[in-house]
Amino acid sequence: MIKTLKSNRSVIIGVIFILALLFIQQLTFSPFLKSIGASVNATTLFISRLLIWFCLLLIWFYSIKFEKQKLLIWEEKNYNIPFYIISVILMFIIIIIGVTCIQKAISLLGLKSNSASLVRIVNIFKKNYWLMIFTALTAGIVEELIFRAYIQPRLELLFKSPAVAIIISSFLFGLLHFQYGTIINVLGPIFIGAVFAIHYWKFRNIKVLIFSHFLWDFILLSISLKR
Template identity: 40%
Template sequence: MMSLYGKYAMGILFSFVLLAAVMLYSFPLIYCITGIKGLTSAYLFYSRIILWVVLALVFLYNLFIEKNSFLLWKEKQYSVMFYLKAVIILYLICAFGGSFLNFIIQVFTHENVSRKLVRIASLLKNNYFLIVSICLTAGIVEELLMRGYIQPRIEKIYNNPYPGIFISAVLFGILHSTYGTLGQVLVPFFIGTVFAVFYKKYSNIKILIICHFMYDFVSMMIMNFIDIKHLSAF
């Protein structure tokens, strides 16, 4: 029989392959099911549903194969004030750190804004239902999988917290590579590292979900009111 660590390794691979497949092949899958062609608001909505399906499949793998708690690290409880301070501090670190990193990338590479991101910004214009659904999906699905599921299992396999932090952050960055720019890989890697360090220290996935939602929501609302072509920080 496969050892528990072997099951963890298979679960990590299973999760990442599913997420990568969604990023790379959701266009033809959604077209086959719905007939929708190209990057449209309907496509964005259905692609979020697929991400929830991925989360459900990983939950089932955990339930029937691993037969262990989905969150290996027990959730620690904190006061409401701690939640508020943690979310605000994490948001500021990610926002200012990400903007500075993008600035450095712009200085040395003169990289253009992601065309895909510009197209998505146009589709999100005043579509608040879609904005909220995208932000909720990113906050819940990505945090439960990348931090809640993958990070602790990598740490268990290596018996070391640093591979869990680093590898989960690298995978998080890679999953954003479909935007086609260096900034859209390095900034998520930076944010993934910050979130992973926080999760290791405080073991509270709910704070990360809230912060991830808030980061994406604020970014999308800014894009909703300002021409993204003038916002190199994105």
């Protein structure tokens, strides 16, 4: 059941607030390192993940103090274990097919698909396995709580359209990955975000999305470490 927000203004301010926090963090972190003569290493990468957690903390504070409600405004539904297993498997199959098609299309168009930034990060993870796990956990927990649990339901209330909320939240989720520097690193997350958003709209369960997101990132990063 969806609760009614106090005003559309609180929705707009909240969404703009969280997006500003995230994009400022993404835009300023790398240039700031260059300005002080530093480079991305295990320490700076760890700090960047902590900053993302801090963004989530601020959004939680905003929802409690200014919106006067919980971060999750959709009531969380619980299911049996087979539901979670089937959900993860089906989402993985859909994502693999979708991302593969996107990669093929990008390859046919002759566009860049290899991310130098991602290669540098993977090289850091080769010597810091626990940092890789923390990064995947951060992505799974924080990004799902922000883009699905916080932004999507509020956009649906604002536009009175589940489809619009799914499209906008997925598009914003993809843009968050622009710092990796390639079109696949934006289009891929947009598609993944849409799959997760549709599942959240239909089943109202954020836990399965958090686990699926973490597992997806963990598997991809683990595969990258072996290359």
